[in-house]
Amino acid sequence: MTDEAEVATLGSQLSSGYGALQGAAYDEMWSKEAGQTLEHWRPLIRSLEAVGDKELQRRHMEAQRLLRENGVNYNVYHDADEFSQTWQLDTVPLLVPQKDWDQREQALAQRATLFNLILQDLYGERRLVKEGLIPAKLLYSNKHFLRPCYNLPQEASALTFYSCDLSRGPNGQMWVLSDRTQTPSGAGYALENRIVMTRLFPDTFREIQVHRLSLFFRTVRESLSKLTPNREDPRIVVLTPGPDSETYFEHAYLASYLGYHLVQGNDLAVKDGKVWLKSLEGLKQVDIIFRRLDDSDCDPLELSESSKLGIPGLLQAVREKQVVIANPLGSGVLESPGLLPFLPAIAKSLLGEELKIPSVATWWCGQEKELQYVLDNLPKLVIKSISERHSGVFCQALDKAQLDELRSRIKRNPHLYVGQEHLHFSTAPTLIDNVLKPRLSVMRSFLVATETGYAAMPGGLTRVARKADSFLVSDAQGGISKDTWILNDAPDKQLRVWPQIVHTGQFDNEEEEVLPSRAAENLYWVGRYIERSESTARLLRTVIANLNDTDDYGDDSDKACLHILLQALTTMTGTVPGFLGDKSTLLNQPFDELKSLILDSKRMGGLAQVLNSFVRSAFSVRDLWSNDTWRTIDDIDEEFNQSQAEPINLYSLHSRLDEAVSYIMAFIGLAGESMSHDNSWHLLDIGRRIERVLMQLKLLRFCLTETQDKVVEHLLLESLLNTQESLITHRRRYRKSQSIETALELLLLDPTNPRSLAFQVFRIEQFVNGLPRSNKKQHLDEEQRLCLLATTRVRVARASDLIAVNGSERTELKLFLDEIEQTITALAKSLHHTYFSHTQSAQQLTTIRLEIAP
Structure with a gap:
């Protein structure tokens, strides 16, 4: 053959x-x-x-x-x-x-x-x-x-x-x-x-x-851009219900593929009859909305008052020809x-x-003859609502009682149903x-x-x-x-998809600078969550390494150091009572608590929960990541949500932490190398730096503001330097004399150490100064003022002063850490107020209905 x-x-x-x-x-x-x-x-x-x-x-x-x-x-x-x-x-x-x-x-x-x-x-x-x-x-x-x-x-x-x-x-x-x-x-x-x-x-x-398929998507771009004939280069946005939508991937994918901004309802506002995009740079007019949101949810002012996904006043903007929506409202x-x-x-x-x-073949039950046909042939048909999507009932799968109930339901309101041939x-x-x-x-x-x-x-x-x-x-x-x-x-x-454009000698890059406020906030929190994950994973890894050493051949000093680190872990992650509770049990038998902190995705402040928050924030701005970056995000999600096939012991937990740190660093590196270093990257990095400062301050305050036995303090310093990726640098730089003073110099005041407090606050100041601002006056705005306070406090500090002991406390160090924490916390609040909200959410007071003759 x-x-x-x-x-x-x-x-x-x-x-x-x-x-x-x-x-x-x-x-x-x-x-x-x-x-x-x-x-x-x-x-x-x-x-x-x-x-x-x-x-x-x-x-x-x-x-x-x-x-x-x-x-x-x-x-x-x-x-x-x-x-x-x-x-x-x-x-x-x-x-x-x-x-x-x-x-x-x-x-x-x-x-x-x-x-x-x-x-x-x-x-x-x-x-x-x-x-x-x-x-x-x-x-x-x-x-x-x-x-x-x-x-x-x-x-x-x-x-x-x-x-x-x-x-x-x-x-x-x-x-x-x-x-x-x-x-x-x-x-x-x-x-x-x-x-x-x-x-x-x-x-x-x-x-x-x-x-x-490329010609079709080019046609989509051309057709959308021609919906407003008076604008040569209209601003087009893709309106999505958000990450909880069953097709959110497609919304983000099309927005990225077609080159449009992906927005949610609270990213847009109607003002003076026009639709505006709330961006980091201020309000930007929107000309065309490519909607992926059901029409009844699009305007809570005139359509569904219960909707929290839409834009109040949107329908009026359509009436005034200030915006075009595809597909039109009402097309459902x-x-x-x-x-x-x-x-x-x-x-x-x-x-x-x-x-x-x-x-x-379809029979509308609002007609007498068709209703009778449907009732007589019910077991052979599919029954659907005239309004509800995904409402099909395959009658052949129903028993007699279910058929009788469905028949009664149809008889009560026959005009709301159709029967269709199976x-x-x-x-x-x-x-x-x-x-x-x-x-x-x-x-x-x-x-x-x-x-x-x-x-x-x-x-x-x-x-x-x-x-x-x-x-x-x-x-x-x-x-x-x-x-x-x-x-x-x-x-x-x-x-x-993008047709060739003849170069005219002028280039307008305004569109590249527009970052929706919601996307800006999500990027900021991506930075905070990824840094919180890294800091938590590094401290957990150090704790487990110390626990292994202590179990093998540790003395009382090793145990004392381990207990302090365990309590610091609870403090830094906010997972109280944790190791701050009954010291006689958890401190001496910490395995179950450590396992929970690493693997329990429902444990607030635990590593798995923080990584899930990171993935969710990253998913909310899915359209902004490169393919390689997204694959790393998916790897992080997969790693901490897979079933636990292997035995869970200290070795496997340590391996999990190694993998987590590797994935986290891969994400940070890929994001830094694939994102334009504009406001998007700046906000992500500001979030990272703010979180690193706050986590570092908590850790150092708990471990170093009270004096310890010299041996314990030496072990603590080594563990802290290791957690902050600075141990090798400290040993090489201070070969002859290693002390708490040299450690604080490196961890707090050295502007060349990428892990130091000084490096973080100087980088925050640099990026905050580059953010758009409406203040055209000569004096500093609130964010710049707070950055100046933090950087000045770091510049004038001296390690020799910070190590001064008053009784059993290093009061100068505690005061220094408290002041920096207050300033950075105030900066985070100010950034949120200034850049992540431009208009207040509208609240429905009365239901508006447009009465028209039938």
Whole structure:
């Protein structure tokens, strides 16, 4: 048998028995009539066979690793134990031949055009309601029909983005399952899938000639920028609900990929009828909002008063043509499955055409005949709310009591429900245990409005069910995704998302300097948390090393030093009572407390908890990190959230701390080498330096302000110098005479030691002086004044004075440390007040509703 014949009949090991697994569903690869694979799939099958089973499995694992390291995730609704789940990618793409795609693209553009016309009519003349093409009860019962959005400016009501889910029925007929017009998600995931696939299968991608996605995203940029024709270079922001959104990765990814600022509602404010971005540099006007937030949450003043995610007054700014939102507010009404039965007649009326791809059969229960049909055929149908997304109930899975309860619920408010045919989706080949097996599949397509119509992404996001008997293929249920390859008759040209710009001799870098206040605050806290983690890890490592030495051959002095360090650890981390409690137990048996401080993610002030806070702050500014930096962040998260497979003992804890310090230092180095050293970096580093000062002061105050036995004090100094990464420097610099005076000189007053207090306060002053400020007068502002106080106090201090003993205390040292701590704490508060809040949050006093005639 020839290779071609073997591939056609799927007689190879990879696809052995694939045809025998076919059920009643249409398969995207296998022809039941001919008993062989479809012709356009054969080159891919040959290529996968050539790779080999082991290499194919390795590449599959590599795909999951790349997705995890790149932070690609999706929050799974039913998973209460995890914050998010790593995105799953099947390494066998879905193939669509060029001829099929041409027809599908035309049908999708027709549907997007139709929905655009419906949207403008519903919030304008409402001719479709007046003529009975859309029942009034269906429209006004939908909570996503937002009456305040009536009669907005025409440019503010155009549908910029459209998406829909598609699948074939058993006879191969393509059906539209649902429409996405509010915040169509998935394009960013489709792009990430493509990037991973082209990395894993570069030769296959070129040989098969697949359409690239870059032109689509260039079109997205161009379409968004043209929404405000009067601005040559409009400021565009991506509005996200925040890190708790199930698709936050995509929001951050698209913002970074397209070059826009990622903002949350509290980053924006409406003033004088315009929308402003609250940035470190002050308020900057926003022209276009690419929203990923449900429309009802966008303006708590006029829409949902309970929303804490939106911008009060946003709708009024739209009315005054000061901002454009894509997609328009109110577009969520188009997602209602209740519209589907009426689309054929609407298409005839508005377009004079039949729908080129029909919708899945749907019956709105607000009509008597349709209601009776739904009630009579309930076990065969899927019941959905006309307003609630993710509300589908697959009735075939219900028992008699559940069916009776659902039937009663529908009868009480029939106009709020639709019944849909339970379509048997087509299947697509999916790599399961290194063998191709059919799985139910749904493809999501994406379109963007252009000056001439709608342009479709030459690809899409295909999702498949995990199990053979499962009809759940959504990401919300933890489905598997696929890249979608549209086969091309000729090689695509290599295009960039950013078109080439002709140099005019002038360059405006204002956009580079804008840093949203929320992002600025998160960067500041990234710096504080990463430094808190490092200081905690280093002290824990020193404590464990001393504990090992003391257990082996320590004397009373070693034990006394260890006890002081343990108590200092509790003080520095704030994990009271800890080692400050019953000294006779924990101090002599510290293992359990140390293990808790290192591994317990719920222990406030412990290392794992602080690292989790660092990861969460870093995730909030996901769009600002380079790929390498993000991989290090992911490594930190993975290291301290993985299951504890190995035995937990002092050795394993010490190893964990070594790894933690290495990852932390890798992050600091990568961030410093990949971020521009502008205000973003300055705030991160200011946060680090402030935290290092405060942690260092706590440690030195507890350990050195009271005198100890000379041997104990010597051991303490060595431990402190080791914790501060200064022991080697101290030994080399002061070979003849090592004392508390030389240690304080190095740790507090030496401006060349990157670990010293002096180095920190001088660096803080340098970066604080570089921050933007509104004070144009000659005198210092509060932050500069506090920096000057700290640096002056350090400059005039002398180690010989600080070691002076009064009774059993070093009072000068304690006074010095207290003064610096008060000054740096005041500086942190002043920075927060000045740079991290520009306007007060609005509070709803009364509900505003715009009354309009139905």
